[in-house]
Amino acid sequence: MLQKKFCEDGPCRAAVRSVILGAMADYLVSVRTTVLSVVFLAARTLAACSEDNGCFLSRSEAGDLNLTSAPLIGTPKALPLATELNLRNLRSGQLPVSGLGDGGSFTEVVQEEDQSLSRLLVAIVTGEMRQCVLVLVFDSSFEGSGSLKQLVALPNPKQLVKVAGPVDFEKVLWSSFSCRGYVFLLSDVTPLLTFADFGDYAWDYDGRYLIIGSSKSELQALSSTKKGRKTESLAGVVKYPQRGVWGIYCNQIVWAEGVQRLTTWQGSKFTTTTPLYPDLLNDLHGTSLTVVTFPWEPSVIYKESKKDGTQVRYGRDIGVVETLAKVMNFTLTYTEPPEGELWGNKLEDGSWTGLFGFLERGDADIGVGNTFVSNVNGRLDVVEFSSPYDADVSCFLGTRPPPLPRWQRILYPFQLSTWVAFLVGLLLSGPVLCFLARVWDVRNEEHSSFKSLLNASLYTLGLHLREPQAYLPSRRSTQVFVSFLWMYTIIIITGYCSNLTAFLTVARQPPSIDTVKQLYASGLNVAGLGYFFGKALQLSSNQYLRGLAERYEVHTRYEDIWTEVRRGTAVNLESRKTLQYLVTTQLTSRGVTPMRIIKECFSPHEIGVTVQRGSPLRRKFDTWVLRMVEAGLIEHWFLDSLRIAKKDAMENQKNDNTKTGDGKEDTTEGEEVEQVAVAGVRSRSINLDHMQGIFFVLFLGYVASGLIFAGEVVMGRKHAGGDPGFD
Template sequence: VPWFLVNGEFEVMRWWALLLCCGAAWLTAWKANAQELSPNIDGKLNVTQERELEEVLMHLTRLYMDGCSVNIFYDSDQSLALVSQYVQQISQSENITFTLTIFKITEAILMDRNTWPEAQCDINVFLLHDGELLFDHASVNHFLASLHDNHPHALWNFNAKNILVALTSKVSEFNAGKLFAFRKSLNFLQVEFTEKDVLFNTNYPYQNIDKQLLASYRLHKMNSTINLFPQKFKTFNGSTIKVSTFEHPPSVLYIYDADHNVIKRDGVDMILIAALESALNFTAEYIEVNKGELWGHEMPNGTWDGLMGMLIYEKADVGACNVFIEQDRYDFIDFTAPFNFERGCFGTPSPKLLPRWTSPVMPFTSVTWASFAVAYLVGTALLYAVYRASYRKESIEYNSLSFDFLYVLGFMTMRSPYTTPSYPPLQIYLGFLWMFATLITIAYSANLVAYLSIVQKSPPIDTMKQLRESSLRLAGPAFWKTQFVASIDEDARSFENRLEPRYDLENVFKEVEAGEFAIIENKQFLELYVAGRYTYGDTATIRIVKQCLLPYSIGVGLQKFSPLQESFSKVVLSIVEFGLTQRWKTEVISEFRLRYLEEIALKTGKEAAVGDPLSIDHLLGVFMMYILGLILAALIFAGEILVQRMSK
């Protein structure tokens, strides 16, 4: 300060100079404080923010890390120093125990499967100054990229609590919540530092919210009552979720208008999706699967089509249409809790009507007829032999083989003989022969009445062995080929090369009814079609083989590592506990049958009633036997005349 101001001279100027000096000192202090409260360009936190970071980490440790497996990732030497301070601080805490692993973020570390183990409780903390390596890694679906490897891996832990700590404005300004890995993570928290506060943000991927503030704290004012990992998928606030599906009753049944546009989606799976919509407050956007693909299968080039392909390649969030939960699919997609159980079964043509003219021979099997013929011939020969060997001769008529043949035939037709034996040897023999013939005749007559009055059919196919031995071709979706390959049953494995992949199931059913094909599909689907479209009156033209494949659980298909799994499964389990799925199934079957009621009634009218009087068709076999006898008698008569003329 100049001397003349101190001496009291120029008093006004002195006060102005003092004010100027104070202003300069205040400005210098403000600039220093401002510089302390914001990160430097090189990313180093100021002292205040370092203290805030320590408090944030300890706050998270006390709330969430006890008993867990904790992995800390850092990307610079400055963040390593912060990690060291944190480790020193938690080592002094006696009430918290967890497993800690520290990683320097490098491409090799991020691409190593061992970096991403899964335990019951996992927490990943990312301390980022730059973040580029991690962001590049998190933006890629590594599971999809490694799909063709023997053991594909996501190179991420989606079930862990993933905490991203932004140590620079560069990291804070980057929209990390939109990256693939953080979108799929069930729990994601982003921590940022401002001049005054610590901000805690998360994302809501299905609501298109990449960053939303959960809480903000100041130093020494952390609030433990606020949940930093809320259930983000408990409600979707009207967001849109894409559902892949196709018509496949009773799981999915479409109601069409006059122009064949879908006006309503019914069926067990669609009612379930509607219940999920209501419970979780989202809107389903339906994406139709191509009719030639249905559930889809893995093609020779390793890609997938159909419903599976839509989930694998993230064209849909959910897949709903009688989706079997099985290992080949679980390798590529996830599922909700099961809401139904199903079996793979075979549909075959119903036994065909046997020709009416075969009725006279149907009461006995071929073995029985052969045994009867042998007994008849032996009986005739023995009658002749007994007569010839007897010391006391019976009537001379027994000495003729033709007479003995007709005599035994009379026994077989329950006709009383006009000539009876006089002595015990022949009497005893013919007595037992008569008893035998009577029992045989009664058994034949009783069965003959049934075969003449009731329509007879060919033996049904009840086992996979019978189907294997039949001449029927086998059709169905290609999915079943993988099930045949994995089966331990020899008969089931034999269908691997026999199966003809078909997706036009409507046409396949017609070919089954025509007797050309058998179809492999789930049992409920077969039951619905057989009862709803191929049963006329009491007669079904398609029959389900009794022996089926092992049962499968049915769930809603989800993208691999989908965060929807937990919330969807809770609702599904509640629905199953109330038994609603079985009720829905009954209602859908009634609806399906009403759709084809006119067609069924038309065909039912053509069926013959069981109680109709016997027609010439019923007795065709009897008349054919009569005509055959006349022809045989005529031939013998003609032969006799010819022999007589030749002898003259």
């Protein structure tokens, strides 16, 4: 009709026919060129496509066809080229070609692979992430794909994030209180690799990850990044050359590098029933983990072996890590921070020294040494802590004031108010007895000795001293008075004598510092190792503790602290159990110590195993640490450490002591100190040093009687005219 309408004559129709035939010829040439290009490229790269490699067809941004090869795992030796198509590259190219061998049209291949991938993703999510919040991260190549649509249609709560570069991954919500699954559909995983190798933040180390669109080598690169090597539940899907066949790989984290194949997806099912997110930490296959620690009694104690002279470690914290090594099947390699660094301090550039520095840099996997579960100085920015296995408080250690003079011990059974009442009663008893004996004694019934004030006073004094008296009162009034006086003296003297023995054998300490307020008022400095306790004082809500923070002194060696404490110019601030150990094993001689722990403590804290930030070991450690606590192993290791250390200290002290000829320690009576040990007071015989108070009283009696005797001699000479004789 067109020809009839526009070209009525023959030449015109011939021209139109020529144009149409020319266009058809050009189209056929174009199609032939396209097919030949594919065949040429296939032939050119066929040598690179070995039995372990697949050939991937794609179109570049300029429209050129590319045929490349990449490693494939588990592929058969002979595969049709049409089945060796990488879905990631096909989706980005959208190649509208056909006739690619016996596998069918290009569009059919793409649709079939997309459907197979969709079934795979739905199977993984419904089987492994059914109760999880889904985070779907995709790029432009997967936008609008059937795989993404199938995932969006699932009932899980979800977040969708489209990414084009590493910065876009910061849009992801990387934390959740419940299970969280992360599915990455990426045609290019390079941005993800860049993001995963930058810092430890913005990542959910407890989440479950599934990577789509990567090769095995790219999965291995992801598992080697800073975040990837600490992520236990990391799986990836790799396309195999066969249609509808995909390989599933998982991370190996601690006990091996790279990834390992778990199972294969063929068409619509897995070839095995292997869990896609296995527990990789139940058995670490003897992997060597590095533990950074340092001597810190009683948590970590170093001792030289008597058998071969090698250095062995024991203590509460060593017991914890060695038990973890046994139940999780890994070996321990110990290392130490440089001398004086201990736990470490935060530097101006944000990095850390000491134990925390080793964990921050990745030089160690585990850190122990009485580490407090705390965020002081920003510790949680570089490390994480396991569940606590012990608790403690921060206390002050100071010098014990010298005991009161021994001669005062006879006064200790009564307080001052009791002594005043006792003396008043003693002074009044004699005059009252004399008064009752004299008044209304018209018949002269009462003994004459009671009518003398001096004799009556001596009589009542004898009753107070339990001394039997030769005379008894005769009158009713004096008899009643003396009867009550007997009861009074029996009770009060019995109470005095029952306490006297204890006070004679045990030294009495003068009033000492027991509260933080008293410590602040004393003006003493506070000495501690590192900056931790200084920060704890500054952050306290107690005004006196904040005041002590201004007098806090930082030290790196305990010997320097002890020098100041013994001098009486400072107190040591440390955890209570550490101070108890030091007092028991190193600051005690023959059962007595010059040091004491101030009663009022502050800042209760918990103690746990320290690991790298994001370390997968923490979750498994939590489980086993709680079992150790429930079994009572923590307290057992602590008490065992005290027992061994105390035994070693006694042996060392015994070897260092000067020996006499018979092998006994050379001690004098003045060196017989009070045997106040940790377990209690040991019974000792009462020696002259204990009884010096009563001999002091006897000496005063000699002096007083001598003075009175001298006075009597003088007065007698005056009355006798100088005759020194006595009647």
